[in-house]
Amino acid sequence: MVPLSYLLRFIEEDATFGDVTSEAVIPEELGARAVIIAKQDGVIAGIEEANALFEHFGVKVKVKKRDGERVKKGDIVLELEGNARAILLVERTALNIMGRMSGIATEVRRLSETVKKVNPKVRVAGTRKTLLKPIDKRALLIGGGETHRFSLSDAILIKDNHLALVPLEEAIKRAKEFSVYKVVEVEVESLEDALRAARAGADVIMLDNMKPDEIAEVVEALKREGLRKRVRIEVSGGVTPENITEYAKLDVDVISLGYLTHSVKNFDVSLEIIGRL
Incomplete structure (x- = not known):
């Protein structure tokens, strides 16, 4: 689960000086029952993140659907019971988190299943093109995808801007000497550079x-030189759901x-108050 301390930042941002509407309109001790409903398949x-937020503010939660489950339009995913002001305070933040994460999980599951039908060994991964890493990376995992690097600290990825400053072979040599534990990945845009990277030990x-x-040409060239089994091949850039x-x-x-992660289509979920306590 994404750390609660991280999630609470969104509440603090959304209600810096409290929820003035609920404080003005809703009696302080009024209780309510509510449900969160999926509005699409x-x-x-x-789910775990929303659960943690509601429980932090004293709302009782009954989980009806677990992270990673398929849902249909109209399915109840959470049942809530507690202080009405607390439910309304958390409402939008919880829905925003669930909507974003479910959107990512839904799409990565769809693409992963599409790819597996063609080539069972291929994995679908996200990238670092996001500012909401804890949320987005967990959503990728829930959907069945790979997170790639979580941060710049996780693995060595030598990109074009590094190679503009240091020659490819030297960059790989330096990376290998830097740590025996870090995976060394090199971004290339040509057959020649792919072979150079493989020969240098990427x-x-x-x-x-x-x-x-x-x-296809790169793969065949690597096979001819006996290098294919020594490297993993990642494809990135220009890939779309259509191709x-x-x-x-x-x-x-x-x-x-x-x-x-950078063009998430939000998944539609809503919270409905269904009664008073």
Whole structure:
């Protein structure tokens, strides 16, 4: 679960000086019952986070659907009972978190299943193109995807801007000497550089913005030189839901898509008060 301390920041931002509407309109001791409902079909996520927030403010929660479960439009995912002001205080933050996480989980599940039908060994991954990493990365996992790096501290990824300053072979040598525990990945955009990276000892080669036929050439060249089994191949850039199967047909290991987190389509969930206590 995403740490509660992180989640509470959203409440603090949303109600810096309290919820003036509820404080003005709702009697302080009034209790209420409420439900959170899925308004579309998909994969639900953010249940644990919403549960933690409501319980922190004294609201009793009954979980009806678990993170990662498929839901249908109209399904109740949470039942709530407690102080009405507390329910309304948390409402929008909980729905925002669930909507974003469920949107990511739904899409990564859809793409993962699409890819697996074509090539069972290929994994779908997100990227670091997000500012809400704890939420987005967990949503990727719930949906069945790979998170890629969580942060700059997790793995070594040598990109074009690094190679603009340090030659490829030297960069890989330095990276290998820096740590025996860190995976060394190199981003390349040509057949020549892919072979250079593999020869220099890269663990992962990211083929960036290359077309399927170009990637096929890289794979065959690596096989000819006996290098394919020594590296994992990641495809990134230019991949969309419409063309992802063309990449999945190839002998690659990972397909990463930034749009999974930077262009999230929110999943529709709503909270409805169903009675007083």
